[in-house]
Amino acid sequence: MGTEPGKFKSALKVNEGITQPAIVSGESLANFKSKRKKKLSIDEYVEGILSQNRTILSQAITLIESSLHKHQETAQQIIEKCLPYTGKSVRIGITGVPGVGKSSFIETLGMNVVSNGHKLAVLAIDPSSERSGGSIMGDKTRMEQLSAQPNAFIRPSPSAGSLGGVARKTREVIYLCEAAGFDVIFIETVGVGQSEVVVHSMVDFFLLLMLAGAGDELQGIKRGIMEMADAIAITKADGANIEKANLAKTEFQNALHLFPKGGSGWLPKALTCSAHQNQGIVAVWETIEDYLKFTKWNNHFFSNRINQSKFWMHQTIKESLLDHFYKSHSIQYKLDHVENEVLAGKVSSFEGARMLLNDYFKKI
């Protein structure tokens, strides 16, 4: 195994064989057409993206999302060439459980952003979409108004995969969108899992949407997510709901005061809004602008970006090392047995780990 170039690469190769027979399947024509369309050189891709050609941007994103090794290599070269033109957007994470009114909120906020002369890209991280069948971006009729805007670009969630893989792809898509001139980027996620932590580590501002008066169970927000929020917006604050929303706002504002400040020095805000009545949406955007002003003034905005780049390099290294370990034959063969010994209290956690590690390092 000493000459193998690492599982993180060879794992991709596995898929190469699979796609050939797909040419003769039902999808063959669409595949064939898109393949023909995609016969661009790296430079043509890069020029297309930099000249803000949306079709070429979409095609390049499809390359990023592809599981074909060849496509990924092309994508990588495009990304590296686009890198000097990235980083000039504001990256905003938006999270909230299904039912909180995320689509309506994003549409209304997005229309606002676009009408202020910005170019907006809306992306999503949703690694659970394939498993649960309920993709947050699956509803094609949503955000009708926004998707009709020439300055808005809405891209559905990449197909399901490991969170690490999806995160990596999303970050790469951000780069391409920035190179294509989008200066505001929303990254949307459902607030129920690890994906918020991932989104938090690739955005400048993290917005949590909450419903007023819903119990813990309904809110479904995972522990720790509230503490990552730079602002909490109570949605659906209209009609009979207004009073409840205001009460929730006060409660959350008090709770946010109790939290220690994050590295930004910013005191998180609680707000109410109604996408339906376009109430309070401007205030959310103003809060984001206040935050940007404040963190650019105290330099957190820039140091945070640098920390994120570093984080993602080391995160990728960690995931690849773990992948290589857990996918190696000797570990796959022994893991269950050792784990059971540990769970039965026959060997300690550390002794179990030592046994597996010895085996792994002997074999590679």
Added chain:
Amino acid sequence: MGTEPGKFKSALKVNEGITQPAIVSGESLANFKSKRKKKLSIDEYVEGILSQNRTILSQAITLIESSLHKHQETAQQIIEKCLPYTGKSVRIGITGVPGVGKSSFIETLGMNVVSNGHKLAVLAIDPSSERSGGSIMGDKTRMEQLSAQPNAFIRPSPSAGSLGGVARKTREVIYLCEAAGFDVIFIETVGVGQSEVVVHSMVDFFLLLMLAGAGDELQGIKRGIMEMADAIAITKADGANIEKANLAKTEFQNALHLFPKGGSGWLPKALTCSAHQNQGIVAVWETIEDYLKFTKWNNHFFSNRINQSKFWMHQTIKESLLDHFYKSHSIQYKLDHVENEVLAGKVSSFEGARMLLNDYFKKI
């Protein structure tokens, strides 16, 4: 490198050479004496621990804390033989920043626990002690009353090292204390870093001590720690401080309601107490007992223990793999350069990671 048994082992060997010259240093006599005392067989250690011999327990803990490979191997064998006798204690994590009155609180609560017929061990995780010079267990005059109790065993923090290393040692010390009949174990930490997360993942109950009316800066508690707490105790609730403490209790209780429930289904409690006046300390202990009853009833207590064993095995694997990667020659040689390229925006985080990983897997 293909035959090397993994850095996690060889890293320990590095120290073996260093300790030999120490024999002729000023510490030589003490070293020599303790070495002579320690000439016990594995079985003698195990028998000593099981027969609740505190001196032998202390000596075995010293072996765990030693950086000598030989000592660690002996310790490992002792631990594996003690394993069948472990797990019967209640493990309680107690955290709070310096100044919150942690020592007084632990002493008063501990006296209470001991007078109820329990055997109590007090351990500490404090990886920062060497760096900051201010070890939380450094003050030898503290807990005078408790340390005089025959049924209390207070063990200072192991010498500084990586958090992973300290955590591993602490977990091993817990095993030995349990085998020696201690049925209540406190694990103490300062609430300012990653160590709380580590403590949280090795205890049954996590208690956060807070001061009333102290600003965020003074509290110094890291984000996310409050959400891990099964109870928050406001300390120093006596004299002129009582009103403020009661107010803080209400505020925290409200905030805790907003948090989603953890896996235990337990709703965290906020309490006030005064170690000085021995007020509210019994209530803290009763809350812990309520929690234990509740989580043993709904099985969380047991499933949590199993999850922790699994967690620590995989955590150890992860740390060892990362250690092996970052300490390998080719990575140490190239890392700074690649990191700088990433930070300068010349290559993407993922491309940087790929370059290093290719190099690593080519070399091993």
